[in-house]
Amino acid sequence: MREVTIEIKSLDGWPIAAGTYYECLACGTIIEPFQGKVWRCMCENLDFDYGAARFVVKVPSKLRLFRYSDGPEEEDGPSR
Numbered sequence: 001m002r003e004v005t006i007e008i009k010s011l012d013g014w015p016i017a018a019g020t021y022y023e024c025l026a027c028g029t030i031i032e033p034f035q036g037k038v039w040r041c042m043c044e045n046l047d048f049d050y051g052a053a054r055f056v057v058k059v060p061s062k063l064r065l066f067r068y069s070d071g072p073e074e075e076d077g078p079s080r
Contacts, residue, residue, distance in 0.1 A: 001068045001069070001070055002068070002069060003066045003067075003068060003069075004066060004067055004068070004069045005064060005065070005066050006020065006065040006066055006067060008060070008063070008065060014055050014057065014065070015065065016055065019032075019067050019068070020032075020065060020066075020067055021065070021066050021067065021068075022046055022048070022063060022064075022065055023063070023064040023065075023066065024041035024042075024043065024045045024046050024062060024063065025061075025062040025063065025064055026041075026043050026045050026059065026062040027041050027042040027043040027045070028042075029041035029042050029043075029046065031046060031048055037049065037050045037051050038050070038051070044058070045057065045058045045059050045062050045063075046058075046063065
């Protein structure tokens with residue numbers, strides 16, 4: 001299984017979908033939002049609150065979105 005990076009196309013909103021992971025590039029925390037109601041990374045750059053429908057990213061350049069894939073190379077972006 002390999003990681004497939006998901007391109008962030010807009011800062012107007014973040015894709016929230018099962019199987020999408022959010023990695024804080026500042027502290028290395030990886031969050032899968034559907035695992036719980038409230039998640040924060042160790043440096044508090046990422047703050048996800050499912051109940052309040054809120055996902056805050058303080059420094060967008062320190063965010064990487066990815067998912068896992070068993071299939072061949074895909075169009076979403078380069079694998080890591």
